[in-house]
Amino acid sequence: xxxxxxxPKYLFRKEGQNVTLSCEQNLNHDAMYWYRQDPGQGLRLIYxxxxxxxxxxxxxxxxxxxxREKKESFPLTVTSAQKNPTAFYLCASSIWGRGTGELxxxxxxxxxxx
Amino acid sequence: DAKTTQPxxxxxxxxxxxxxxxxxxxxxxxxxxxxxxxxHSQGPQYxxxxxxxxxxxxxxxxxxxxxxxxxxxxxxxxxxxxxxVYYCIVRITGNQFYFGTGTSLTVIP
Numbered sequence: 554x555x556x557x558x559x560x561p562k563y564l565f566r567k568e569g570q571n572v573t574l575s576c577e578q579n580l581n582h583d584a585m586y587w588y589r590q591d592p593g594q595g596l597r598l599i600y601x602x603x604x605x606x607x608x609x610x611x612x613x614x615x616x617x618x619x620x621r622e623k624k625e626s627f628p629l630t631v632t633s634a635q636k637n638p639t640a641f642y643l644c645a646s647s648i649w650g651r652g653t654g655e656l657x658x659x660x661x662x663x664x665x666x667x
Numbered sequence: 668d669a670k671t672t673q674p675x676x677x678x679x680x681x682x683x684x685x686x687x688x689x690x691x692x693x694x695x696x697x698x699x700x701x702x703x704x705x706x707h708s709q710g711p712q713y714x715x716x717x718x719x720x721x722x723x724x725x726x727x728x729x730x731x732x733x734x735x736x737x738x739x740x741x742x743x744x745x746x747x748x749x750x751x752v753y754y755c756i757v758r759i760t761g762n763q764f765y766f767g768t769g770t771s772l773t774v775i776p
Contacts, residue, residue, distance in 0.1 A: 557710075586764075588766070594768060595754065595766045595767050595768040595769055596711070596754075596766040597766075598763065598764075598765075601763065611763075641708070643710055643711070645710075645764075647764075655701060655713045655716060656701075656703070656711075656713065656764055657713070658710030658711050658712075659710050660709060660710050661708065661709065661710055663708070
């Protein structure tokens with residue numbers, strides 16, 4: 554079935570460590586997105602990518618990095634520079650361009666910093 | 668950028684219609700309104716979207732006012748499984764989807 558796969562579902566890390574969250578899609582979508590969600594809050598955009606080898610900062614990019622070497626993959630690295638990394642991270646994809654393509658979401662990755 | 672405003676929480680009796688309002692007073696003419704819902708600790712699920720006209724699908728109906736400054740999502744016969752957080756989202760130019768804090772809907776037996 555087509556969809557978005559995020560891994561791992563749960564992740565623990567020590568302070569000062571970088572961690573990479575995986576996001577893969579087989580929907581042939583051009584655009585991919587990373588959102589962060591804190592308890593009781595809405596989703597905030599971290600980074601998005603319209604096309605391979607190109608990505609743009611969202612509202613809260615500080616302390617995060619991404620790459621888009623393949624259309625299917627958009628990994629997110631949470632660096633040690635991120636002050637408060639404990640959160641629920643959601644990856645999404647969509648058709649890019651004028652139109653009505655909706656966002657498809659993965660099931661999320663919950664990161665806890667110990 | 669268009670932003671959305673929703674009530675933080677609502678209750679609805681099981682079997683009754685749930686009407687969830689959303690204000691998007693700064694929406695531009697070519698920006699679509701989307702609705703998603705999120706059950707706890709899962710990825711948001713697409714419900715419906717529209718531009719100007721009212722829309723209906725198997726999950727819900729979307730009513731957009733003529734001036735497009737507000738909309739209402741209608742779940743015609745709410746069930747317990749409809750308990751979730753509902754997000755009204757505007758798809759802005761550049762293909763970004765702006766999420767607010769949503770409405771937490773509780774369906775009461």
